[in-house]
Amino acid sequence: MRHANVVSGVVLAVVGLVMLFAVIPWQIDPGPEGMVSPRLMPSMMMVLIVALSAVLIFSNLRRADTDAPEPAMPFTWSELAALVKMGAVFAVSLALYLFVSPLAAGAGLVIGSLVALGERRLAVIVLMPAVLLLAIWLLFYKVLGTAIV
């Protein structure tokens, strides 16, 4: 985790500095004179984040000087693979939403995630999205009496 802490500290410090010196001045006007600037709170938070990131980096670098063994990485390959797979499933669902229909997007999300998680039984892959979408339709359109889209 020490290595991960140093890397995340560096990333956060860079993000904080970019926000502080580029994004905040670009995205927030200084505001009228005599009033507290709208930039104040976002800038304060970014200064805090940069300072704390520096603390995170240096405290972990100092700890790394000892001979203690580095613990395991915070991620496992299967978790990263799941992140990529689920990201792809969401991307396909959003494309279906934008170019086909919300119903297709819902079915795509359920089928895609079932397949991504290793389900191979055709009956489950066909029936599950049908049952879930029907249940959602019943709940919102009939029980709660409202439309979703």
Added chain:
Amino acid sequence: MEHLIVGFQDVLNPATLFWVAAGVTLGYVLGAIPGLGKATGVAVAIPLTFYLAPAAALGMLIGIAKGSAAGSAVSAILLNTPGEPSSAPTAMDGYPLARQGKAQKALKMGLFASVIGDFVSTMILIGLAAPLASYALLIGPVELCAILLFSLTFVGGLSGRSLTKGLIAAAFGVFFATVGLEAETFIPRLTFGMLELDDGIALVPIAIGMLAVAEMIVQAGNIKALDVESAQISDGASREDRVVLASEWRRCLPVIARGTLIGSVVGILPGLGASVGSFLSYGATVRASKTPEKYGTGMIEGIAAAESADNAVVPSSLVPLFALGIPGSVIAALLIAAFILHGLTPGPLMFKQQPRLVADVYAAMICASLIMLVIGYNGQRLFAQIIRVPLRLIIPGVLLLCCVGAYMETGSVFSIYVMLFFALLGFFARKLDFSFVTFLIGFVIGPSLELTFRQSIQILDHQAVNLSGHPIAIVFILLTLATVWWTTRDNGRTAASQQRGDCGQTDPTEAETKHIKKGG
């Protein structure tokens, strides 16, 4: 008391009771399934309550939180895998009892302890919140700003294993809360020209993304390990193995009383959470026992201690929310969105402005406790079956509900983008130990913090010396500094002990993680 009677009149009708019962049942199921939990359940369910009456909606959400806290004992006892981290100590004695053919006895004691802890803690909430709120009305913006700062630091220091990371998460939470039109000047902040961001970022898609979607992705990465176990209630031959005997009640009642007290106190203090409560209660029971060596082999008192404290945390964690408007837990932060949506702004003024709705909430909470007893008692075997459903069949349904919930918040696909952005952030926050609890609490109290800070600057006339006229604020600033010093020292010790390879059992988060990983 008059208001409470009116509250019961509002709640004791079939429609409201149905939704409270639905919430408790849903919560019980979510709590029982490892990987899902009350935060996920409440986050996903908030949009479902948009079209319900306030009493039914709030009752349902509170029912989910309560049911989930109780339901997590089911998988802890039957699978040795806690449904939620706070039930890890329940597994220590619950699973050995189940292996001895006393699963029903263990489940019943878990349920009874949960209901008693929850009910008593609800009474503490009812008794404490209003009197505390009357004092809270006496404090001004300077004091409130100091209290908010203290709460955020306290939560940041205790929610994770590193104060630095906790504070970074809190700062990001406050930062994201500044997106949108600024309240005084109406100048857009960090909207990048997108009209959807003018009103700021909605809490619901953030919460669904960070809590539910991120958790589902993490679970998807560990799905093989979680699907291996299967649960079943193996009954012993004799009646004594299936019921809680009078002698066991006599042994457990003092334990439940102590656990309820510990859980209630832990709940009131912001940021500690149910895991700390259940581990403290279990530890106190072991220390108080004449036969501590027997714990871990199937002592029913162990279940009573852990479950009573675990469930007592939920209602009492609403005390700071109701009295001061400050969320002390992630559930409280989520409930703020639901309360506001249904016309109840948490804080000291709600007792004067909306006494009837407050009474409805109290009545719904009491009803939820009793419904939990009925549903938990009669549904034991059903819940034991539900936790056998593999996660690969549950995750797609949860993801679909997440998308529907986020979409319903604004009726726009933009909310789904927000949800996915924060899911990614939540995933990395989880894995790198940046507390998403602190982030969410920072996001929720961000607007109040900014407003009171701006007011304080004007009240103090830009001079820090003028703080001397605000002793309460000084006390809380000193408490904030003390918290920073204390948690930094504590974190340093934990880090040092980790380097020595000696994690010990002092850190509940560490202990429960180890317990879950090794599956017993």
